[in-house]
Amino acid sequence: MIPFSLHEIAPILNAKHIGVDVVIHAISINSNIIYTQCMFIALVGKRFDGHNFIIQAVASGVQALLVSRHVLLDIPQLIVPDTHCALITLACWVRRQISAKVIAITGSSGKTSVKEMTASILMGCGHVMATQGNFNNTIGVPITLLRLTKQNNFAIVELGSSRPGEIAQLSRIVAADVALVNNIFPSHLSGFGSLANIGIEKGKVFSGLDVNGKGIINADSHALSLWRKTLHGKSTWFFSLCTCVGVDFFASNIVVKKHGTQFILHSPYGTASVFLSMLGRHNIANALAASALALSVGADLSAVVFGLESIKMLPGRLFPIILGKGKLLLDDTYNSNVGSMISAIQVLTTMPGYRLLVVSDMLELGRHKTIKYHCYIGKFIATTNINKIITVGSVSYFISKMCGRGEHFSSKNDLIIYIKQILFLHESISILVKGSRGCKMEQIINAIQDG
Structure with a gap:
């Protein structure tokens, strides 16, 4: 970070400067993570207000505050109408330097x-x-x-x-x-x-x-x-x-x-x-x-x-995990949308042995188009050499339904038991696990690895 003094940056942020001047070498928006010579920025969101964590930030050693209202503490402060806008203005100032x-x-x-x-x-x-x-x-x-x-x-x-x-x-x-x-x-x-x-x-x-x-x-x-x-x-x-x-x-x-x-x-x-x-x-x-x-x-x-x-393979992005001789687990749990789902399916079709695809819902596709795109993925899978599709969630049911060789589970625990049975039955098998971030499909990866 480019260091700046409060006196220097106050007019750039159109801020009111209260307290002594200090030089800032780091910023934080998390009161649990405070660096040396750090300024805490009290952001306000729909579900949080950084001003509620100022005492914790000060106790952790923060040197100054960027706030949208004066805080009755003996610490240097920059007071602005909107801390998020001030954060953006500060970033633009750094970019110009x-x-x-x-x-x-x-x-x-x-x-x-x-x-x-x-x-x-x-x-x-x-x-x-x-x-x-x-x-x-x-x-x-x-x-x-x-x-x-x-x-x-x-x-x-x-x-x-x-x-x-x-x-x-x-x-x-x-x-x-x-x-x-x-x-x-x-x-x-x-x-x-x-x-x-x-x-x-x-x-x-x-x-x-x-x-x-x-x-x-x-x-x-x-x-x-x-x-x-x-x-x-x-x-x-x-x-x-x-x-x-x-x-x-x-x-x-x-x-x-x-x-x-x-x-x-x-x-x-x-x-x-x-x-x-x-x-x-x-x-x-x-x-x-x-x-x-x-x-x-x-x-x-x-x-x-x-x-x-x-470059090395990135965790959660088609990351290969060897479970044993002839048994491959592909961790693609970082996130999921239509494009990345198709890419993952294409990768699995090139893998050796019995091919098992384990997927959850693709989120944030819109209320009126979610079923449409899950059906599309199911039909796409039907044209491939993938042997079995297992789905878990709600709308992922339509993937299983449309592919013609799928099975849907409402419980991750039941799904994990089923996967372990399939693993035991096949000497050569490739399993790909994929799902949107909110579906926490890494839980399945961890369970399979733990045996």
Whole structure:
């Protein structure tokens, strides 16, 4: 973080400064996590009020407060009308202080994988700061930017959205040099209403680019017609898994191996052979996107290859767990939507032995479209070589019903017992477990591992 004094930052935040001047080296919004020379920001949400935790923060050693009302404590305070707005203003001020190349990543799925791949590439080119965890919303993105220092050469910022308007706001805060829309799939439909609205929202990431900025676009899953106005006059690169015609980045000679995928990367800077230790064709697409992002901010092709080949499989994202000889468990429990579900199914079809798919509900698809998309997934599974589908939840029932070889459970405990029986019956078996974050499917992973 770039240090600042309260006296220096008060006029920038339009804040009233009470108490002595101190220099701040860190910020926190969690009273349980207080750093040295830290300012606690009392955010106010629908279900919480940070002002209620100020005494705890002070007891933990916080040096100053950013609040929306005066607190009767002997501690330096900056008082503002809205602490969330002040957090954003502070992040924008930090962004203006740094010269690092800033990358913005959004899309319906794969954002974290692309972020990790891009970071792995750029680590060989300079000092990298990247989004941690799921800090990709209107609170997380400003906090991510506040981690920037003048020593950073690159910043990789993930932008998420669950309702219209959020990406445009975040893109203005980030002011990226290059921006990616990784793909467009049905997700968060309860907030957007339609796939077209998702496309419009994600395309707002390009609105934060300046005239010299570059847009990176998935030619296989885009809404370019919706983005032409935003992209007017800006440089663009396209990537594709399905075609090499009219695109800047594509893959050829794809060979699926037991522990990853070999392919030839084609780019405007030449070709290179890459072994990616991640499963699924969708991760090749993610690698193409990461290559485009990294090359656009100064990496060379050798750095791209080294970075991609250094990346490891991410927990919860098709992470392989060996249960015994011939028995493979794939942990894909991080999250689920239509696009990532299809990608996971395609991976399972390439796995050896008896193929068992265990899935829960896909959440946030909207009240009127949830059943439709679960039925669609069931019909898609029916065209594959997957031997058995087990579902748990409520609307996931329609996946079992439509696939023709499914069984639905209302209890995770009963489902776990059934999985263990199937494991015992098959010498060679591949099990893939997937579900939306709120369904806590990692509980099944843990139970199977524990035996």
